[in-house]
Amino acid sequence: MSLPSQVRTDREVRVRAPGKVNLSLRVGAREADGYHPLATVFQAVSLYEEVVARPSTALSVTVSGQHSHLVPTGPENLALAAAQLLAARTGVDAGVHLHLHKAVPVAGGMAGGSADAAGALIACDALWRTGLAREELADLAARLGSDVPFSLAGHTAIGTGRGHLLTPAMSRGEYHWAFAVRDEGLSTARVFGVFDELISGATRLEPEADRALMQALRAGDAPALGRALHNDLQHAALELAPSLAESLAVAEDAGALGVLVSGSGPTVAALARSRQHALVVAAAWTAAGVADQVATAVGPVPGARVVHGARGG
Numbered sequence: 001m002s003l004p005s006q007v008r009t010d011r012e013v014r015v016r017a018p019g020k021v022n023l024s025l026r027v028g029a030r031e032a033d034g035y036h037p038l039a040t041v042f043q044a045v046s047l048y049e050e051v052v053a054r055p056s057t058a059l060s061v062t063v064s065g066q067h068s069h070l071v072p073t074g075p076e077n078l079a080l081a082a083a084q085l086l087a088a089r090t091g092v093d094a095g096v097h098l099h100l101h102k103a104v105p106v107a108g109g110m111a112g113g114s115a116d117a118a119g120a121l122i123a124c125d126a127l128w129r130t131g132l133a134r135e136e137l138a139d140l141a142a143r144l145g146s147d148v149p150f151s152l153a154g155h156t157a158i159g160t161g162r163g164h165l166l167t168p169a170m171s172r173g174e175y176h177w178a179f180a181v182r183d184e185g186l187s188t189a190r191v192f193g194v195f196d197e198l199i200s201g202a203t204r205l206e207p208e209a210d211r212a213l214m215q216a217l218r219a220g221d222a223p224a225l226g227r228a229l230h231n232d233l234q235h236a237a238l239e240l241a242p243s244l245a246e247s248l249a250v251a252e253d254a255g256a257l258g259v260l261v262s263g264s265g266p267t268v269a270a271l272a273r274s275r276q277h278a279l280v281v282a283a284a285w286t287a288a289g290v291a292d293q294v295a296t297a298v299g300p301v302p303g304a305r306v307v308h309g310a311r312g313g
């Protein structure tokens with residue numbers, strides 16, 4: 001679809017995009033394209049990136065919030081890449097200034113960069129009135145990164161392929177989380193590299209989504225979900241950041257229903273019994289000095305969406 005260049009660009013659009021936890025992350029052996037086949041269950045959680053898009057003659061990005069100095073503002077910025085991809089796909093020749101306000105840990109294994117990209121797609125689509133269908137946006141999202149389609153979709157979903165092929169999953173109830181955040185992030189590519197060394201050529205079957213976990217979600221059974229949490233990348237993340245073991249142990253001692261490294265880490269996610277209990281787990285991390293920052297959140301929540309400046313608004 002190609003659009004005239006005189007699209008209306010007289011407004012500001014504000015979008016919220018959630019971070020995620022992989023409730024289960026099963027990883028197969030690296031394939032010829034360098035990626036690993038995954039079977040993962042994503043849950044979107046209420047730590048949100050805010051993306052504000054304003055009309056501009058050029059493409060630019062600024063960043064504020066937690067660890068914002070670590071986020072690149074050049075072409076490697078995923079939100080900027082998203083705006084560029086959407087403009088190229090739709091023939092829009094307008095620019096945009098994007099402002100990212102970060103609440104999802106940077107390089108933390110919670111898909112903060114992917115949320116920025118998903119937020120930028122939604123924000124620019126609204127600002128430029130490109131009117132792409134959700135499936136077309138999801139197609140662009142998959143080209144930006146493995147986790148970007150889920151940041152668009154939100155809620156709970158099974159991810160296969162590189163994690164980008166999504167099937168919505170049924171989930172009942174609300175789950176309460178505490179997160180132990182580290183100042184020093186981990187590179188996803190590096191964690192997958194260590195994973196390769198640890199499995200050292202062993203033949204692994206195509207990963208499968210976890211039945212017990214899906215059953216727990218359908219039943220709204222938080223203790224069963226806690227028991228079923230699983231992350232194949234956890235050993236690799238611990239190899240690179242051994243002190244994460246302390247964060248895992250402190251959350252267990254504080255009575256977490258389950259605790260694991262989130263995605264490729266280093267954020268540690270603990271499933272709590274209630275909002276209050278999530279605060280107790282977070283306080284235990286702070287008291288033990290095993291987190292640089294702590295956060296609490298609930299899930300599942302919706303994917304990236306306009307919160308101000310919607311079409312016609």
Ligand code: C5P
Pocket residue numbers: 034035036037038144145146147161162163188189190192
């Ligand atoms: O897709 P994305 O750019 O987010 O992936 C970052 C890196 O993580 C990739 O370059 C690759 O090294 C690794 N990765 C992988 N298998 C996946 C997803 C990511 O090996 N399924």
